[in-house]
Amino acid sequence: MAEEVILLDYWASPFGTRVRIALAEKGIKYEYKEENLDEKSKLLLEANPVYKQIPVLIHNGKVVCESTIILEYIDEVWKDKSPLLPCHPYERAQARFWADYIDKKIYSNSVKLLRSKGEEQETAKKDWIECFKALEGELGEKPYFGGQSLGIVDVGLVPFYLWFNTFETLANFSMGTECPKIVDWGKRCMDNDSVSKTLQDEHKIHEILVEYM
Amino acid sequence: MAEEVILLDFWPSPFGMRVRIALAEKGIKYEYKEENFDNKSQLLLKANPVHKQIPVLIHNGKAVCESTIILEYIDEVWKHKSPLLPSDAYERAHARFWADYVDKKIYSNGRKLLMSKGEEQETAKKDWIECFKVLEGELKDKPYFAGQSLGLVDVGLIPFYLWFHTVETLANFSMEAECPKIVGWAKRCMDNDSVSNTLPDYHKVHEFLLGLKKKFGVK
Numbered sequence: 001m002a003e004e005v006i007l008l009d010y011w012a013s014p015f016g017t018r019v020r021i022a023l024a025e026k027g028i029k030y031e032y033k034e035e036n037l038d039e040k041s042k043l044l045l046e047a048n049p050v051y052k053q054i055p056v057l058i059h060n061g062k063v064v065c066e067s068t069i070i071l072e073y074i075d076e077v078w079k080d081k082s083p084l085l086p087c088h089p090y091e092r093a094q095a096r097f098w099a100d101y102i103d104k105k106i107y108s109n110s111v112k113l114l115r116s117k118g119e120e121q122e123t124a125k126k127d128w129i130e131c132f133k134a135l136e137g138e139l140g141e142k143p144y145f146g147g148q149s150l151g152i153v154d155v156g157l158v159p160f161y162l163w164f165n166t167f168e169t170l171a172n173f174s175m176g177t178e179c180p181k182i183v184d185w186g187k188r189c190m191d192n193d194s195v196s197k198t199l200q201d202e203h204k205i206h207e208i209l210v211e212y213m
Numbered sequence: 214m215a216e217e218v219i220l221l222d223f224w225p226s227p228f229g230m231r232v233r234i235a236l237a238e239k240g241i242k243y244e245y246k247e248e249n250f251d252n253k254s255q256l257l258l259k260a261n262p263v264h265k266q267i268p269v270l271i272h273n274g275k276a277v278c279e280s281t282i283i284l285e286y287i288d289e290v291w292k293h294k295s296p297l298l299p300s301d302a303y304e305r306a307h308a309r310f311w312a313d314y315v316d317k318k319i320y321s322n323g324r325k326l327l328m329s330k331g332e333e334q335e336t337a338k339k340d341w342i343e344c345f346k347v348l349e350g351e352l353k354d355k356p357y358f359a360g361q362s363l364g365l366v367d368v369g370l371i372p373f374y375l376w377f378h379t380v381e382t383l384a385n386f387s388m389e390a391e392c393p394k395i396v397g398w399a400k401r402c403m404d405n406d407s408v409s410n411t412l413p414d415y416h417k418v419h420e421f422l423l424g425l426k427k428k429f430g431v432k
Contacts (some may be wrong), residue, residue, distance in 0.1 A: 050347065064306045066313055076302040089289040093277045100279055134263060
């Protein structure tokens with residue numbers, strides 16, 4: 001049966017970007033449908049009635065929602081190429097832990113940093129940096145969180161690499177100074193076509209983030 | 214190699230209960246270590262330096278944190294008995310989605326309801342009921358979320374059954390009236406030894422929750 005893969009997405013979403021990177025890593029052909037978040041399509045509302053959010057993957061008519069869950073699904077279905085999770089249960093649990101850490105911390109701290117001012121922003125900045133320092137601890141000396149190649153944590157985190165410049169300017173700090181390993185890791189990720197060809201232009205992301213302030 | 218399984222936990226924690234139920238389902242022998250929240254052990258702080266929270270499963274010296282992640286780990290390691298997840302990739306994604314929904318919604322809504330009063334509590338009550346109605350929609354006419362036996366979503370959700378009495382009393386409503394299918398499902402879960410032998414008595418949980426409300430709730 002011919003595979004039909006559709007992705008409902010929004011170009012600037014870091015969560016959608018994760019799925020696009022994973023699909024590129026696995027070499028999966030798919031149809032991309034851009035959603036207008038102010039006027040969500042009937043397809044989106046029917047596919048994801050619980051959250052009404054992108055990304056949504058529709059594979060042969062079956063719907064999968066929530067980006068990290070979609071990544072695991074992609075990894076399980078297209079398992080013969082570029083594994084995103086390791087085989088060993090303990091290593092898998094560790095990868096899931098850090099993917100969950102990113103899901104819990106990075107987006108919400110980002111929004112706080114973006115929208116606050118003065119002392120509140122200083123606190124948000126400290127929290128943001130603290131999260132990335134914790135991630136540096138996990139990365140250690142490995143080239144990627146996944147080891148020698150991109151894994152679920154790398155794919156989950158790298159879309160936020162495009163946000164660094166905006167936050168550095170906004171809150172007057174340097175990720176290169178605070179978290180040099182993470183910056184190097186970000187650049188290393190960009191050496192992968194699946195990342196560099198998927199990640200948006202940084203300036204366009206900056207414009208969108210500025211709108212959210 | 215003999216298996217060494219240790220669970221760092223706190224008796225009223227719904228997240229800890231999930232892990233206890235899963236271990237019981239799989240027939241896994243383990244050492245239970247009760248943590249004191251006001252005085253966390255060196256072992257806990259070392260095993261979970263990131264969140265410093267229970268539950269933590271320590272299997273042959275290796276620490277696994279976050280209850281839903283622990284459930285998947287248990288399911289992958291002890292895979293020959295009582296599977297918590299189905300084998301089909303789509304069904305697995307579906308189960309993970311609903312386990313994640315429970316994680317995102319139930320605790321936070323329950324806590325809001327517990328700690329608030331007046332209009333804020335009314336809103337929290339509506340949200341709590343709404344979440345369970347959505348879950349009823351997912352359960353449909355299946356005996357369990359996973360089908361014919363307990364699965365990831367059932368194990369993830371059932372500890373919150375112990376909160377029903379408390380939320381009903383505080384916010385003056387009946388789960389039986391609002392979400393009869395969920396109450397039917399919960400009673401069915403209690404027919405399983407792994408659940409009924411694991412879950413603490415709901416009166417004790419009720420006292421504990423009222424104690425939390427007194428300490429941290431809106432005055």
